[in-house]
Amino acid sequence: MHSEILPLLAAATPDAPSAMSSGIDAIQQVVGPFGVKPGLLIAQIINFCVVAFVVYQFGIKGLLATVDDRNKQIASGLQYAEEMKKKLADTEVQQAEVLKQASLEGKKVIAEARDTAKALAEKVSQDAARQAEDTLKKGQAAIALERQQMLGDLRREVATLVVSTANRVLGRDLTAEERARYNASAAQDLSKN
Amino acid sequence: MILDRKQKDLAKKLARMSLDAGGQISAERVQAVLASLGGQTVRARRALLKAYLHYLQIEDRRSRLLVEHAGDVAPAELEAMRTRLGKKYNRNLRLETRANAALLAGLRATVGDDIYESSVAGRLANLQSALL
Numbered sequence: 578m579h580s581e582i583l584p585l586l587a588a589a590t591p592d593a594p595s596a597m598s599s600g601i602d603a604i605q606q607v608v609g610p611f612g613v614k615p616g617l618l619i620a621q622i623i624n625f626c627v628v629a630f631v632v633y634q635f636g637i638k639g640l641l642a643t644v645d646d647r648n649k650q651i652a653s654g655l656q657y658a659e660e661m662k663k664k665l666a667d668t669e670v671q672q673a674e675v676l677k678q679a680s681l682e683g684k685k686v687i688a689e690a691r692d693t694a695k696a697l698a699e700k701v702s703q704d705a706a707r708q709a710e711d712t713l714k715k716g717q718a719a720i721a722l723e724r725q726q727m728l729g730d731l732r733r734e735v736a737t738l739v740v741s742t743a744n745r746v747l748g749r750d751l752t753a754e755e756r757a758r759y760n761a762s763a764a765q766d767l768s769k770n
Numbered sequence: 771m772i773l774d775r776k777q778k779d780l781a782k783k784l785a786r787m788s789l790d791a792g793g794q795i796s797a798e799r800v801q802a803v804l805a806s807l808g809g810q811t812v813r814a815r816r817a818l819l820k821a822y823l824h825y826l827q828i829e830d831r832r833s834r835l836l837v838e839h840a841g842d843v844a845p846a847e848l849e850a851m852r853t854r855l856g857k858k859y860n861r862n863l864r865l866e867t868r869a870n871a872a873l874l875a876g877l878r879a880t881v882g883d884d885i886y887e888s889s890v891a892g893r894l895a896n897l898q899s900a901l902l
Contacts, residue, residue, distance in 0.1 A: 736901030740894045747874045747890055756841025756875045763876040763888035764847035768854045 773817050781818055785825030793833045793861025795826060832882035835863040840873040840889065855881055 608615075751759075773781070784803050790796040803822070807815055835852050837843070848865060856863045859881060870878070876889030 733902050736898050739901070740898040743894055744874065744891070747894075748871075751841075751875055751890075753841055757843070759875040759890070760839055760841050760843045760877055761847055764843060764851050766888045767877060767879050767886045768847075768851045 773821055777818060778821060781821035782825050784822050785829050788826060789829060789833070789861075793859075794864060795830055795833070800826070828882070832859070833861055833864055834866055834881070836866045836868065836880040838868050838870040838873060838878040838880075840869070840871050840875050843867070843877065851879065855879070 788795055788799045788803055790799065804819075807818060835855055837848060837851070848867065852863050852865045863881065872891055874890035874894075876887075876892070878889055878892070879886040
């Protein structure tokens with residue numbers, strides 16, 4: 578076969594006959610030991626190309642497209658995951674901040690409530706003390722007033738008793754002579770005044 | 771009938787005119803006053819007479835010395851009292867005495883609306899007022 582091809586090759590390149598013949602000799606020296614038949618080789622090459630073309634066109638291209646799509650999906654998925662991760666981190670940070678604020682707020686409210694309770698307790702205590710003092714003062718004033726009234730009543734009673742007793746004693750025990758003497762003295766007093 | 775001021779003054783004057791020189795109510799003078807009121811109407815006369823009587827009673831009280839006493843009083847003392855008080859009121863006072871055991875001892879003399887007290891009961895009442 579190679580003996581048929583080589584002259585063909587020499588005919589195809591009419592302008593370089595000497596270079597061609599040396600080249601053909603070299604090629605014959607290389608391919609001879611391996612048993613390569615040029616016709617078959619070319620046919621195989623053509624077959625290979627056709628198969629490669631068909632495989633590429635109907636197989637590899639689609640496969641590559643699918644692989645591309647998958648890669649894109651994976652990339653977008655990864656990106657989405659990254660974004661979500663970032664968002665989650667941000668959310669966690671925000672949540673922590675909110676919790677911190679809420680904790681501070683809660684502590685503040687508790688402190689205020691404690692202060693208010695303390696102030697209220699003090700106020701109630703002071704009011705109670707003041708009320709007790711007022712009640713005590715009123716009680717003392719009432720006692721003093723009652724005492725005065727009692728003393729007044731007692732004085733009145735004693736005076737009435739004394740006068741009544743004197744009345745009775747004098748009415749009973751004065752003699753006519755004593756009366757007459759008193760009357761004379763009284764007449765003189767009235768005459769002078 | 772309600773008297774006006776003029777008629778009241780008239781009744782007062784008539785009452786004063788009914789007193790004698792000693793300040794005592796004189797019967798003749800009263801009759802003269804009554805006679806002088808004949809010219810008025812019955813209604814007007816009645817009102818005037820009522821007022822006249824009222825003022826006469828006042829004058830009577832003013833000319834009376836009422837002495838209330840508990841126990842015996844010497845007439846001389848009473849007379850002395852009457853003379854002194856008569857000088858004070860510038861009229862002859864008519865003496866009236868009345869026993870009043872409630873006085874316990876002493877006298878109470880009344881001339882018009884004035885009361886002079888010198889009795890044990892009075893002093894006890896003063897004591898009671900002072901203590902109360």
